[in-house]
Amino acid sequence: MPDRSPAATLPSAPPAAPSGSAQLPQWVLTVVCEDRPGIVHALSGAIVAADGNILESQQFSSPDTGRFFLRQQIEIGADAELLREKLAPIAQRFAMELQLEEAGRPRRVLVLASTAEHCVRDLLFHQRAGQLPVEIPLVMANHDTLRELVEFHRVPFESHPVKGAEQKAEFEARVLEAIEEHDIELVILARYMQILSPELCEALSGRCINIHHSFLPGFKGANPYRQAHERGVKLIGATAHFVTSDLDEGPIIEQNVTRVDHAHSVAQLREIGQDQEALTLRRAVTWAAQSRVLLDGTRTVVFR
Amino acid sequence: MPDRSPAATLPSAPPAAPSGSAQLPQWVLTVVCEDRPGIVHALSGAIVAADGNILESQQFSSPDTGRFFLRQQIEIGADAELLREKLAPIAQRFAMELQLEEAGRPRRVLVLASTAEHCVRDLLFHQRAGQLPVEIPLVMANHDTLRELVEFHRVPFESHPVKGAEQKAEFEARVLEAIEEHDIELVILARYMQILSPELCEALSGRCINIHHSFLPGFKGANPYRQAHERGVKLIGATAHFVTSDLDEGPIIEQNVTRVDHAHSVAQLREIGQDQEALTLRRAVTWAAQSRVLLDGTRTVVFR
Amino acid sequence: MPDRSPAATLPSAPPAAPSGSAQLPQWVLTVVCEDRPGIVHALSGAIVAADGNILESQQFSSPDTGRFFLRQQIEIGADAELLREKLAPIAQRFAMELQLEEAGRPRRVLVLASTAEHCVRDLLFHQRAGQLPVEIPLVMANHDTLRELVEFHRVPFESHPVKGAEQKAEFEARVLEAIEEHDIELVILARYMQILSPELCEALSGRCINIHHSFLPGFKGANPYRQAHERGVKLIGATAHFVTSDLDEGPIIEQNVTRVDHAHSVAQLREIGQDQEALTLRRAVTWAAQSRVLLDGTRTVVFR
Amino acid sequence: MPDRSPAATLPSAPPAAPSGSAQLPQWVLTVVCEDRPGIVHALSGAIVAADGNILESQQFSSPDTGRFFLRQQIEIGADAELLREKLAPIAQRFAMELQLEEAGRPRRVLVLASTAEHCVRDLLFHQRAGQLPVEIPLVMANHDTLRELVEFHRVPFESHPVKGAEQKAEFEARVLEAIEEHDIELVILARYMQILSPELCEALSGRCINIHHSFLPGFKGANPYRQAHERGVKLIGATAHFVTSDLDEGPIIEQNVTRVDHAHSVAQLREIGQDQEALTLRRAVTWAAQSRVLLDGTRTVVFR
Structure with missing residues (x-):
């Protein structure tokens, strides 16, 4: 049995206020x-x-x-x-x-990150503010960039370089170990920019959420924000989905877009897109942690 | 038994597409x-x-x-x-x-109007486009202003002056008669600017919907759009509610707002407010016609 | 000089209410x-x-x-x-x-349609309601399906079959003739499902607007709504753009999306998508008719 | 001349990315x-x-x-x-x-708070994330409740009891002193639940922003969330405005609402309302700090 005593983890989010009378469990x-x-x-x-x-x-x-x-x-x-x-x-x-x-029991999540801070920061902030019903016993990354941010929020942080097949295998082995060690229920790829091995994808099936940017129309290839700018798109957004072996596919959990216009530079589009990513990931994690997301083949059923 | 033969009424909206398999009724x-x-x-x-x-x-x-x-x-x-x-x-x-x-059976509605056309026009258009699950056997008004608009949509139109207590009583008697005659299930006050008698409110309890403008904060007295402009509000909207004896109160069914700014004149605020009124009324009528609105004392339960 | 006498055309939309004092032109x-x-x-x-x-x-x-x-x-x-x-x-x-x-002068537009009615209906309704600053002297289609709808709104309607290269050339010649004849300033492809010839695209450069559905991610091939359903997308929308020789590309003028969920059938997604198309096209046409849309290479500048 | 050396204050937000070329100041x-x-x-x-x-x-x-x-x-x-x-x-x-x-120079703000943490937390988080173009040299409150939260973000915190006229006068004198001491450009009432004296309102005219909840319709008296629940409102929101001598009036800078329904309890309405307050205050402060808010008598001109 996992140890879920308060001492072992971050202060958890309070149970969501019930819509009915609150006396009974x-x-x-x-x-x-x-x-x-x-x-x-x-x-x-x-x-x-x-x-x-x-x-x-x-x-x-x-x-x-x-x-x-x-x-x-x-x-x-x-x-x-x-x-x-x-x-x-x-x-x-x-x-x-x-x-x-x-109802309201915070789920134990492992956050994987790289160098981008926007999603990690948003998750840590809302967890601490009692607005995200999760506990975060560990953040793991393939770079050390986010150490100060994560430790500022008093969450343990580990970084391990992931260069070449050997280090990647070691990192993934450590992920599986951490899942066991911390009794993890959900893994969040918070802009973890590495492709997971098919084995890890399989092991995490239905309990690993990824986030990526989204455009109308979609853009293939490098620097999609530049392409979106060149095409003059009026909406940019983000998609959160369960991880399958294809990193940017998998059953969609949540999508959001926001309006942009001709005056936004490529840098500004990227910044706005990052806000959408953070928001969209947070919503997907919240719903998953409240048992609102169920798998239906290639689709999800989301009871909001 | 009421006559609901197609000949007697407007072409009705098609049943809403079901979310399940469509074979069974x-x-x-x-x-x-x-x-x-x-x-x-x-x-x-x-x-x-x-x-x-x-x-x-x-x-x-x-x-x-x-x-x-x-x-x-x-x-x-x-x-x-x-x-x-x-x-x-x-x-x-x-x-x-x-x-x-x-499921999908169009409800028979009586529309009461005055001189403002925005709500009536919107209802007639969406009814004809198959986007409002109602039949409209009659529009009644206390002015003749909207005759051309209503008859253009091939809906019968009656106007009767309502000046003084006697004409008001006659108009209300005619409303009750028309409800009987056309087997009306729902009465819509589409900017009908008269206060209904307590008796009529009582008779129509739970089956009469009214629409009015709404502001943050609310404004009492004449010309609320001018007051809203003077105060520099950033949102204006509308509220649809069931009619009770207090014309602008009663259980709220739907509310919407839209963003405005300093550059909008009083006339523009009014125009935008009217769009919100038309949209909000249409949504409330749609939901009521789909048995989605139930009364809970001073509140509504809306199963959207 | 074109004849813009009221007798020759539909009643035009009133000039937009100015934000300043209304006395001077x-x-x-x-x-x-x-x-x-x-x-x-x-x-x-x-x-x-x-x-x-x-x-x-x-x-x-x-x-x-x-x-x-x-x-x-x-x-x-x-x-x-x-x-x-x-x-x-x-x-x-x-x-x-x-x-x-x-300011506020209604632009003269030619509408090209096929069999789908949602965009044509929306344009005609809002034109007549004074909410779309255009005149519509003619609707042309490659099918006769929409005759009743268009003539109900008292707008002239022409249909010409477009099967094979010869009829297509004839249709396009007639389009150019109608543009001349009615002094057309803007051509609207309101779900006109034919690919325009490069010559016509060239001739209409910067004054022809098309509408199509949009998804996150995009879907190639037939029946995109089925693909969107299978993937379980949470947003569907539409894009309005200037026509270039690539029918579904060209500088984007406006995009909108709306939220859908797991319970929507393919048919419902299509219906919702059509609402988005109608709305998005109407906004693009409105802004173009108010001189708010300027071309900047592959992009537009939209002064909303 | 005020000392604006980095050592004296929090790390400031980066200048907003310019829309043009970034070379020149x-x-x-x-x-x-x-x-x-x-x-x-x-x-x-x-x-x-x-x-x-x-x-x-x-x-x-x-x-x-x-x-x-x-x-x-x-x-x-x-x-x-x-x-x-x-x-x-x-x-x-x-x-x-x-x-x-x-462009982009962070403005120096003084935050006044009481016991509610939602607005203060949101301001501190977004300031630190580089998403709010301000420096916060001091948070003052009439209770000690928020000390831990504020100091966690490494911002100095002062609390002084405000009971009775004498302590109130002392608190306000300290506010004016702190404004001088820290070269404050903008004062933010982040749910500071005290009524300011007319003298202080006057002294801060045009540079003090307040936030409060907003409803359609408005509700007077105690516990407005309970009243909103009883009435079954479908939208709740917030209004940010410049402070005048009437605490909840004054030129409006920004308003937002969000949708609620019959299933929300009074406690949930309050929580949702607090999110709206935090968001609305943050937007108002951002715009003020970017010189986007100008006073026009009882109204504001907001160049977004």
Whole structure:
């Protein structure tokens, strides 16, 4: 069992204010399974039997994959173990991926970075301000550039050079070790500019989020901000997505854009794009940490 | 039974594209009742029993009033009558206000107007473009100004002067008569600048929507756009709400604002405000016509 | 001289409400030239000499092309001819492209369409509502589908089949003829799905606007909405641009996006995308008709 | 002359990236005077004479007050003193309030706070991230609550109790002293919940910014978030304004709103409102620090 005592980690974000009455403990139930009749009926029966009350409920039936997705926030009078007992046979009957989490519990995340500071800074700030429901026991980078920033926020920082195949393998081995050591639930690529090995991508499937800039239209090749400037685009933005073996693809979690105009220089476009990246990554991480993001093949279901 | 034959009315908007597979007929179920355990379990049992499948589901438990609100979009293999039969005892047991409507059925609305055209024009345009799920069998006004506009859209138009108590009483009697005659489900005050009598407000409770401008901060008295200009506000907007006896109060359905700046004249502020009014009213009417707006005391629950 | 008598055309939009005092006639001055010191000083001298007052002024110096762009809204006490006289030697000295237009004068546009109605409908509606500063003496299409819609708005409509090279050449010849005949200032491709010949593109350079859908990331090939759905994009939008020989490239005038989510079907994405196309095209046309869009190589300068 | 050596203050934000070529030093010229012909002509003559080039120019003629407002960003080949010399007689001739500032120079601000941390935290974070063009030599408060937060960011913090007239007078005297001592250019009331004395308001006229929550409609009295919740508002926001003797009035600089719905509790509305306050205050301070905010009687001219 991981040690989640407060002493071992940063002060965590407070639980999100519940929308219902706040007296009873609240839990978040997520369910993914093949869509067929009777799912909601069966689940709601278990909740009634455990003296629970559904405060929020969102569901989606995917016409593409035939799968059913549900997220409910539940208030329970009885012990949560009773609810788990009641849910277990239903999960088995419908072959569900079912999770029951304490509402507001901060998830443990590992941040990977390189030299760009905008995303790391934004995550650290909002974590400390209680606006990002995560704990950050470690930031790892392939350069030492961000040490002062990270340590200023009293978060441990490690840098290891990643030049050549050998150092890359060592870095990735250290990542897996740190995940084990700190009981990491989510890995965030906060402008970590290295391509992960297929093995690491596979190992982190569904629990690693990347961020990159986005344009209308898209631009291939080096210096996309220069290309966007030359084309005179009016919107620039960012996309946060789960990592697959193709670094800039993978199921999209969140996208944002902002308006620019002819007067913005390439440098200004880049700065604005970085703001969008930080914002978009933060939103994706927040939703993932609140069990709002579920995978549906190449797509995500996001219950905002 | 009202006559809803196509010949009697304008061409109606097409049903909204469903998010699930489109083969089976779809229904919208709305439920309001006192919140207690077992509601969702009971309802979902009835839907399973009627060979139905829940495509979308939204619910809310109001901590203020202790009431429970639910909207579900359901696909039914069997006849809808079977579902009604299964739901009836549940509705009785939980003392529910329960409605089951064909998804996408255009609601019949009566539009009341005065001389300002922006809201009426916007409603007529979007209705005709298939973007507003309503039928408009009649527009009534206290001036003849909008006759050409309304008749251009091939909608019947009536104007009656409303000067003094007697004419006002006659106009309101005619409104009630038209509601009966055209089987009206929703009354829209599209900048109808008269104060309704308490009796009419009461008669239309929960099915009459009004629109007015809104500012930060609010301005009392005549010519609010001039006041807003003098104060140099940076946002102006509009509020759509259900009508109560206080014309500009009542449960809010939708609000929007847009950005203005120092260079806007009073006339321009008014024009921009009118655009916001038209947009805001249209959204409120759309949601009401899709059974997305439920009353919770002085507030609304809007399942967008 | 073209005949701009009211009888020959639709009722035109009213001039935009000026931001200054409304008593004196207002003019819009646009200037493009090589950037060098003294331009503003020279122009403002001419305006003073013609008893003019600058109400609004926007300028931009392009670091990429070294060109200078200016748009001013001017109130003139004297005759406009005097101002033209004073400006002429300055235009010559600085090798300016200089235009002086009556503020608010509706531009004459030719709309080319195919079978999709969303953009045409939006342009006709807003033109008639006085919200689009253009006159539309003719809509031409390669199908007859939109006849009823266009004629409902009392605008002349022509359709000519465009199958094979010969009919295409005939259609384009007719376009050029109509431009001459109706004194057209701007051509709008309102989802006209044919590729224009390089000759026509050349002939319409800088005065022909096209609209197409836009995604983050971009999608190549057929049925982009299906691709966007499969990828699970969270934003879809549209781009309006000047036509060059590459149909979907050319200097961008305006872009917009809107938020979508996992629950939107391909059909719904398409519908939402069409709304964005209509909105984006309308904004681009409005700004072009107000002399707010100037060309800077592969980019536009848009003085909003 | 104030000491602006780096040692005395926090690291300052970098100058904003210029939109033009970055080689020459850039200056921001602001002018306010009675509107009459020839102003632009005279100013542009001086700039030409000083070997300057106008990179950006925004102007506004207020029809309400008859005053003229201008902001220009200028690149100067010669010494800035030459430009000052050339401008001086023009300023005198037109009775201008004229300022010429180095572009991007961080302004020195004094922050006054109470116990709420959201605005102070946001200002400190963005200042340190180089995203707020100010220096903060001191935060003063009437409680000690924020000491840890402020000192974490390595900014000096002073708290003084303000209970009763005597302590209030002492606090205000210390404010004036600190303004002198630290050469303060702008005072920010970052949720400083005390009413300033008329004398202090007067002394800080045009250089003190306050922030408060805003609703549609406005709510008077205690606990406005509870009132907003009861009324079921759909938008909540914030207003930043210059301080006058009426604490929550004064010329508005910036307003923002965000969307809320029926599911938000009073506590959540408050949290969302606080985010809006922080954002809105930050934008107002940024613009003021960039000489983008000019006073026009009861209104502001904001050249964004």
